[in-house]
Amino acid sequence: MDKKLLRQLGFIDKALETSRNYFLEHFALMICGDNPYDYFVYRSSSNLTKFFHELGMPYSHDGSTRWRWVKSVLEQISIEENGTQKLLKIYYGLFDNKLNIINQNHSVFDDFLIMKKIVAIYKKAKEVFRKLIEVSCKESSIPNFNDSLLDEIKKTEVVNINDKYCENLLKAAKEKFDKQQRKDAINDLWDIFERFKTYFDNSNKKKSTDILISKVSVFTNINNQDLEEEFLHLTSFGNKYNIRHHEHNKVILDDNAYDFIFYKMLNFLNLIIEVLRNIDKK
Numbered sequence: 001m002d003k004k005l006l007r008q009l010g011f012i013d014k015a016l017e018t019s020r021n022y023f024l025e026h027f028a029l030m031i032c033g034d035n036p037y038d039y040f041v042y043r044s045s046s047n048l049t050k051f052f053h054e055l056g057m058p059y060s061h062d063g064s065t066r067w068r069w070v071k072s073v074l075e076q077i078s079i080e081e082n083g084t085q086k087l088l089k090i091y092y093g094l095f096d097n098k099l100n101i102i103n104q105n106h107s108v109f110d111d112f113l114i115m116k117k118i119v120a121i122y123k124k125a126k127e128v129f130r131k132l133i134e135v136s137c138k139e140s141s142i143p144n145f146n147d148s149l150l151d152e153i154k155k156t157e158v159v160n161i162n163d164k165y166c167e168n169l170l171k172a173a174k175e176k177f178d179k180q181q182r183k184d185a186i187n188d189l190w191d192i193f194e195r196f197k198t199y200f201d202n203s204n205k206k207k208s209t210d211i212l213i214s215k216v217s218v219f220t221n222i223n224n225q226d227l228e229e230e231f232l233h234l235t236s237f238g239n240k241y242n243i244r245h246h247e248h249n250k251v252i253l254d255d256n257a258y259d260f261i262f263y264k265m266l267n268f269l270n271l272i273i274e275v276l277r278n279i280d281k282k
Contacts, residue, residue, distance in 0.1 A: 009084050015136035016078055023136040028071035040094060040125050055093050095122050166192050182258035189265045190238045196272055219275045
């Protein structure tokens with residue numbers, strides 16, 4: 001177990017030891033998305049059950065007040081073997097897009113469109129959780145609690161479509177992102193995006209892109225025009241923000257923006273990949 005994770009677990013242990021009731025009560029409110037933490041994802045009774053089940057924890061809401069029930073679950077978990085690790089896993093789940101899409105019934109494309117807003121909310125929510133740990137521990141040297149999206153990326157199987165180059169490039173992008181090579185990873189994702197445009201006709205990119213957009217439209221029920229605008233936007237974005245080019249007149253992205261850009265493009269590529277895999281199976 002790496003040192004950073006051990007520090008995170010250590011501070012959660014200290015929060016439980018120093019201010020157990022306070023920490024668990026506020027953590028429960030965050031999980032529910034209730035006031036004063038209503039910028040966390042709101043979870044209804046059924047979605048709370050889904051949330052815990054998706055994390056591999058067999059807890060089902062019993063009809064009682066939501067946050068009180070969640071607090072009781074957290075109390076039980078905290079005294080179990082490896083309870084602190086499970087609490088940290090729950091924290092990670094709060095920022096796992098896969099879980100939040102399931103819990104909130106968002107479509108993949110809906111989640112893609114609101115990703116920028118989600119990232120801003122996540123940033124605020126993570127800082128609030130860090131503050132909760134700090135207050136509970138009465139400390140000021142709390143480590144950053146990063147989200148679990150990277151872990152989810154690393155666990156994701158390599159795509160299986162009729163393009164080995166893209167499969168290898170996507171694997172490379174994930175490995176680079178894991179190694180903090182953010183810009184190179186994003187560059188690889190944009191290369192995949194450009195290659196997908198010629199998936200159906202290598203000699204005519206526009207014709208091939210039109211076919212791809214049509215296939216995605218049928219698969220998702222999203223209008224062709226909306227998809228065309230998204231394709232054009234991503235192409236323009238890649239050129240404007242120095243993603244696939246190295247001219248000095250291009251705008252250089254700030255390091256803090258790379259996570260948002262990576263997940264945004266990865267989500268869109270996952271949608272395209274799902275469409276292509278569905279086609280290749282036929």
